[in-house]
Amino acid sequence: MIPRNTPWCASAPDLGRRRLLVAGVGLAATRITATWAEALEGVRVAVVGGIALCGVWEQLAPRLRTGTDLAIETIAAAPKEGIVPPFRRGDANVLLIHGSDESLALAYQGISGPLRVWGANEHVIVGPAEDPAGIRGLTDGAAALKRIAAANAAMIGFRDPGSHGVLQNLIRRSGVSVSPDWLLIDTLPEAHQVLELASQRRAYVIVGHIPVVFEKLRGEGLEVLVRGDPRMRRPYVVLEPGPRHPASEDQRAAARRFADYLISDSGQADLVAADRAAGGPWIFPLAMS
Numbered sequence: 001m002i003p004r005n006t007p008w009c010a011s012a013p014d015l016g017r018r019r020l021l022v023a024g025v026g027l028a029a030t031r032i033t034a035t036w037a038e039a040l041e042g043v044r045v046a047v048v049g050g051i052a053l054c055g056v057w058e059q060l061a062p063r064l065r066t067g068t069d070l071a072i073e074t075i076a077a078a079p080k081e082g083i084v085p086p087f088r089r090g091d092a093n094v095l096l097i098h099g100s101d102e103s104l105a106l107a108y109q110g111i112s113g114p115l116r117v118w119g120a121n122e123h124v125i126v127g128p129a130e131d132p133a134g135i136r137g138l139t140d141g142a143a144a145l146k147r148i149a150a151a152n153a154a155m156i157g158f159r160d161p162g163s164h165g166v167l168q169n170l171i172r173r174s175g176v177s178v179s180p181d182w183l184l185i186d187t188l189p190e191a192h193q194v195l196e197l198a199s200q201r202r203a204y205v206i207v208g209h210i211p212v213v214f215e216k217l218r219g220e221g222l223e224v225l226v227r228g229d230p231r232m233r234r235p236y237v238v239l240e241p242g243p244r245h246p247a248s249e250d251q252r253a254a255a256r257r258f259a260d261y262l263i264s265d266s267g268q269a270d271l272v273a274a275d276r277a278a279g280g281p282w283i284f285p286l287a288m289s
Helices: 049-053 056-068 080-089 101-108 141-150 161-174 191-201 209-213 249-262 265-277
Strands: 041-048 070-078 094-098 116-128 155-157 183-185 204-208 222-226 233-239
Touching: 041 049, 041 080, 041 249, 049 056, 049 070, 049 209, 056 070, 056 249, 056 265, 070 080, 070 249, 080 094, 080 101, 094 101, 094 249, 101 233, 116 141, 116 161, 116 191, 116 209, 116 249, 116 265, 141 155, 141 161, 141 222, 155 191, 161 204, 161 233, 191 204, 191 222, 204 209, 209 222, 233 249, 249 265
Parallel strands: 041 070, 041 094, 155 183, 155 204
Antiparallel strands: 094 233, 116 204, 116 222, 116 233
């Protein structure tokens, strides 16, 4: 298992056990505002799991409530499979999710309005503690990939769409030639077992930083070796109801107010404060994305 007392996660001891954990699609909804029928207008928000897993949403939601004067109810905090359906049905009228094929499809189908970027999470390179390629401490993912290839050290192509996209970008930037004996295929039955494969093969792999630190992904004898490359971040977008979403006019107006505030200077300052309170950096604001 990746040790928690390593420098890359020293700022977050035991946070994963104390905070809201996202344990798959069926995570029970977290109620940020317990009473929906308050005097305040409200928004019902579905949040992709990592934002809750790292504790940022727990810190951010109250700040957004103060800044928008909106009651905020968290309908779901889960992987995309658990938050897109509630938004489609109209159970949620705001969706916080990665910019991806799924979010673009919602906009194309008229379920959501235009995508607006409000922040980003970070991907990192995890590898064996012995680090045969000598990449520990680098902050340039493309340079790290060159060293891994030059050392003929095994690299795993993780099936997760976000991690796969980051890897493809690094391959283009680095000019590395991909061969089947170097880039291994993630063949385990479950995607969350990828670090087990990396541990078995003493291989490097690109994964999201949050699920590694908070132990959704685990592997013996592995460490986070490369982090801090802004080009290895993946944007989060906020989605409001589109013309085919069942939201009422009042709900649409509240969702717009929420989204406008989130991408405003004040909302971004709230994000920075929430991330700091959660022991980050986990979620990066627009100015740093």
